[in-house]
Every structure is written in structure tokens, then in C-alpha cells.
Amino acid sequence: MHNVELYTKNNYYQKFIARRFYNFFGDFLKTEYESQEISLIDVGSGCGTILSEVTVGESGLKFAKVLGIDISDKMVKFSNETYGSELMSFRYMDAMASIPDDFSGVQFNMATSFNVFHFFNDLKKALKTINDLMVVNGTLGCVFFIWHRYLDAWDALIEKYPIMTNWRSHFTPLSLVDNPDEVLKKYLKETGFEIVEFIDVKNEVYNCVLPENMANTLDAVNPFFTMMSEEQQQQFSKDQISKIFELQGSDSLVEPFRNIYFIARKVHSCSTD
Numbered sequence: 001m002h003n004v005e006l007y008t009k010n011n012y013y014q015k016f017i018a019r020r021f022y023n024f025f026g027d028f029l030k031t032e033y034e035s036q037e038i039s040l041i042d043v044g045s046g047c048g049t050i051l052s053e054v055t056v057g058e059s060g061l062k063f064a065k066v067l068g069i070d071i072s073d074k075m076v077k078f079s080n081e082t083y084g085s086e087l088m089s090f091r092y093m094d095a096m097a098s099i100p101d102d103f104s105g106v107q108f109n110m111a112t113s114f115n116v117f118h119f120f121n122d123l124k125k126a127l128k129t130i131n132d133l134m135v136v137n138g139t140l141g142c143v144f145f146i147w148h149r150y151l152d153a154w155d156a157l158i159e160k161y162p163i164m165t166n167w168r169s170h171f172t173p174l175s176l177v178d179n180p181d182e183v184l185k186k187y188l189k190e191t192g193f194e195i196v197e198f199i200d201v202k203n204e205v206y207n208c209v210l211p212e213n214m215a216n217t218l219d220a221v222n223p224f225f226t227m228m229s230e231e232q233q234q235q236f237s238k239d240q241i242s243k244i245f246e247l248q249g250s251d252s253l254v255e256p257f258r259n260i261y262f263i264a265r266k267v268h269s270c271s272t273d
């Protein structure tokens with residue numbers, strides 16, 4: 001589970017990525033929704049900051065209704081208390097499970113998911129659920145990573161931190177295949193989506209500026225961090241940074257990663273297929 005306290009204070013990287021998404025696709029989306037009000041569902045909305053500040057606050061899109069869903073009750077509580085309004089609300093939902101009964105019939109004409117798909121170990125199931133939540137012709141806009149240097153560091157730390165042994169089972173298998181872009185395109189097609197924009201950025205970087213920023217950013221999204229004792233957490237944070245420096249052969253705080261950004265249109269429902 002994500003660490004809400006750390007995440008609310010350390011989501012600069014996620015904000016940077018969401019802004020890149022709108023730099024790539026903002027004009028397309030403005031044209032797409034020029035003559036209709038947007039009802040948006042944001043999948044894995046976290047603490048709500050990126051949804052509130054970037055999507056609603058900066059994108060230039062006009063929203064009539066915004067719902068953020070997240071699997072973490074703590075994230076949902078924080079975002080409702082901090083950003084809840086007549087326009088925007090948040091609720092618990094597991095995107096890899098079926099749609100809850102009190103949801104049935106509600107559909108959205110736009111869906112977004114930023115920095116979340118890499119946590120789906122069954123991406124196809126999540127895409128089916130998202131399809132069910134959308135109207136035909138609605139668009140799904142996503143960005144997620146395929147690889148980050150810190151994943152290699154986690155692999156190398158398993159022996160010292162057995163609690164991390166199964167970390168890969170919490171992550172997308174797309175990070176293990178040679179052609180993640182092709183697999184994703186196949187999943188989208190099989191779940192009723194047609195790709196309208198697709199960017200696979202194989203070499204991106206983010207400058208963490210300070211070692212503590214790098215440690216906090218990584219610890220905030222490590223599902224195993226909250227399961228460690230305070231002492232273990234402190235040691236793990238240090239070991240993680242040392243391992244990253246060792247793997248890259250320098251003390252650089254410029255973190256390399258590979259992201260996929262896309263927009264897909266729902267062309268048909270897949271629940272009856």
C-alpha cells in the first residue's frame with residue numbers, strides 16, 4: 001500500500017509526468033471535448049493533488065463532473081477532505097475488480113489514469129473494468145512506466161529485505177517483456193479500445209535534485225515500505241539510494257525511466273464479448 005503521508009508531500013515526479021501528458025495531448029483533448037461537457041473518472045487518483053491541480057486546474061479542459069477512484073481508503077479520505085467539492089469527489093474502488101453494485105449504469109465520457117497502470121498485475125482486467133465505466137466514443141488517457149532504475153535496485157535488495165521478495169507480483173508483467181508497447185496495444189484492442197495517440201518514450205529522465213527527494217519519492221510508492229519497522233524503513237531508504245548509485249556507476253540524482261503515454265477511444269463494450 002502506498003504511504004499517504006509521504007505521498008502527499010512527495011508527488012513532484014508524478015506532477016511532472018502529468019504535465020508532460022497534457023503537453024503531448026492537451027490540444028487533442030481540447031478539440032475532442034470542444035462541444036461537450038466532460039464527465040471524468042480518474043483511475044488510481046491517489047491523494048487527489050494531480051487530479052485537482054493539473055487535470056482540473058491547468059489542462060484548460062472544462063469538467064461537469066469528476067470522480068477519482070482509488071484502492072487505498074486512506075488516499076480516498078485525504079482527497080475527499082482536501083479536494084472534495086460539488087465538482088469533484090473520491091471513492092474506494094479496485095480497478096482490477098468488478099464494478100460495485102452502487103455504481104452500475106454510471107458511465108463517463110473521459111477516463112484518465114496517471115502513474116497507476118504499472119501497479120496492475122492484471123492490466124487486461126483493469127482495462128475491461130475501465131471500458132465498463134465509459135460511454136462508447138469516450139477517451140481513456142494514460143501514462144505509466146515500463147521501467148525505472150529503482151526497480152533494478154529493488155531486485156538487488158531482495159536478499160537483504162525478504163519482505164520485498166514478491167514485489168514483482170504487485171507490478172505489471174509488461175515490465176518483463178521485450179515488446180511492452182505491442183502487448184499493451186493488443187490488450188487495448190482486445191478490451192474494446194482503439195488507439196488514437198501513442199507515445200513510447202524510451203529514454204526519459206527526472207532530476208530529483210536532492211537525495212532525500214529521491215528516497216521519499218520512491219518510498220512513497222513502495223507497497224512494502226509501510227510493512228517495515230521504522231528502523232528498517234530508514235535503513236532501506238539508505239540502501240536503496242546506495243544501490244541506485246552503484247548500478248548507475250555515479251551519484252547522479254537524474255533518474256532514468258521509460259514511459260508510455262497514450263489516448264485510446266472506447267469503440268465497443270467488452271463485457272458482452
Ligand SMILES: C[S@@+](CC[C@H](N)C(=O)[O-])C[C@H]1O[C@@H](n2cnc3c(N)ncnc32)[C@H](O)[C@@H]1O
Nearest residue numbers: 014044045046050070071072094095096114115
Ligand atoms: C503513484 S500513485 C498515483 C496517484 C495519482 N494518479 C497521481 O498521479 O498522483 C498510484 C495510485 O494507484 C492506486 N492503485 C493501485 N492499485 C490500484 C487498483 N487496483 N485500483 C485502484 N487504484 C489503485 C494506489 O493506491 C495509488 O494511490
